[in-house]
Amino acid sequence: MKHEEIKDLISQIDSSTIQEFSFQTQADSLYISKIKERQTQTENTKNTSANQQAITNTEATTTGVAQETTGQETTAPATEEAAPSAPAAPTGKTIDSPLVGVVYLAKNPDQPAFKKVGDSVEAGETVCIVEAMKVMNEIPADISGTVVNVLVEDGQVVEFGQPLFEVSE
Secondary structure: OOHHHHHHHHHHHHOOOOOEEEEEOOOOEEEEEOOOOHHHHHHHHHOOOHHHHHHHHHHHHHHOOOEEEOOEEEOOOOOOOOHHHOOOOOOOEEEEOOOOEEEEOOOOOOOOOOOOOOOEEOOOOEEEEEEEOOEEEEEEOOOOEEEEEEOOOOOOEEOOOOEEEEEEO
8 A cells, every 4th residue: 555545544534433444455454443442541540630530531531432430430422423322331242243334234124124122043143234345244143042132223334343232142
């Protein structure tokens, strides 16, 4: 890749909601991440004074990272785009997105969803489709159980590792 292409790509990713990006060809390999190390931030927050904690909490709000403070937890407010994907954190096992893209809960818009709350799912069974770079990728369940919660909406942009379904075994 040329230097200008890399700079343009970084600029586009920086202005988007994408948190991680990976690109590889035979000659080049590129990985970009906007995710900060949670452990370092938590340790830094515990060791700061009350005044510094306010500054750290402001930084956490702007980066969308939850941090622990002395006895309380601060999380970033949901933005308009993130509102549909911001339900309560899953408590059971989850089926996570293996890539960044747009999630579709049904094979076609006029067909029923692959899985809905209360449906049983077997490991290896398709639970949704994630479109990435104009390629439709069927996402198989990696665990068996019953769908407890659908954590995304049809047509929503999902990140790598984002929980899609909560499943109880």
